[in-house]
Amino acid sequence: MTKIQTRIINIVANDRPISKEISRILKQKLENNGFIIPEKFSFEADLIICIGGDGSFLRTLHEYNFPDIPIIGVNTGHLGFFQELSPYQLDEFIFRYEKGDYTIQELHPVEALVCTKSHCIEIIGINEITIKGDKSRTVHLNISLDDSFLEKFSGDGVLVSTPAGSTAYNYSLGGSIVDPRLNLLQITPIAPITTTAYRSFTSSIIVPKDSIIKIYPEYTFENSILIVTDGMEHKHYEIEEILLRMSDLRPKILRLKDYDFWNKVKEKFL
Incomplete structure (x- = not known):
């Protein structure tokens, strides 16, 4: 109509x-x-x-x-x-x-379903959604793509950007600029640690629009994670799972x- x-x-x-x-x-x-x-x-x-x-x-x-x-x-x-x-x-x-x-x-926004021990909330990002450790500490994240385990990430965090957001924070991290006519998501590491003790991807990963990115935090010092969407910060405690996908919005x-x-x-x- x-x-x-x-x-x-x-x-x-x-x-x-x-x-x-x-x-x-x-x-x-x-x-x-x-x-x-x-x-x-x-x-x-x-x-x-x-x-x-x-x-x-x-x-x-x-x-x-x-x-x-x-x-x-x-x-x-x-x-x-x-x-x-x-x-x-x-x-x-x-x-x-x-x-x-x-x-x-x-x-084509990205959405995250953030689940703690007690509840789940939905977050939408036009540019990106970033998962970081609180208080500038190293964060350890188990990352899977659909049903395949991808990596145990160690570093400052990861950013999942949309094509529109590829020229924003993603670009400053060394991520790729994406033509907005493409429907995809980009996973970009933030200060990844690559040593004999830790192995993390050091460049962006491009995934199809129907992919589901699954992130399971590991906690060492405290149980809080900082999630930033389009520059707006949200601190969450006891996150067990974060599921990211392209939104239907x-x-x-x-x-x-x-x-x-x-x-x-x-x-x-x-």
Whole structure:
């Protein structure tokens, strides 16, 4: 069923003065073109415009529980890899949006089912989910892929990234940049220990979209594990099992039709 167009657009901005000012200007421009900008977030909207940096973009998706509404970003931050627009492009964007000169890109989040002795919780990551030891101690993780034992990892931790997250923390760890058109997960070690006592993979492992990554922590000093999703930390005690897989959620990014991922990579990293 085709969604009825409401001409409602949500504007979400971080607290930086420049973001607030761009939000005010954008709201005025959109209203002058007949769009409705609600005071509170509307789940009936056709679009979310996020003003800020990549952190604001990710927090918006988490805060509103990954709504089935396309999102586009205006960059007032630093890198702005997710953000499609610069502040000077507001008029151009409105013109092209009304013409339908855009495409919709689906994201493929990673989800983790974290089970302790007493309960299980689900965590979603747009970029990545990271499993680390607490208090900067070495962590020992038994890692299996589907029904095959992979390794007993020793080091600072492991990161499981999505294609969208391949250019984030994963990239700084030496992981591969992945074209977002590919559906896969990447397991990247964080400071792995490779000695006569410990053996760990020292490079990323690429696994298919339907893989299930199983992690069983071993505890030496204390029974806590730090799980970080898109930069947000969660400390858990007595974790017995972590199951990671590609989520069924499909958050949507609105891209202008001339968007090119590899041009973006060259612009931001080279």
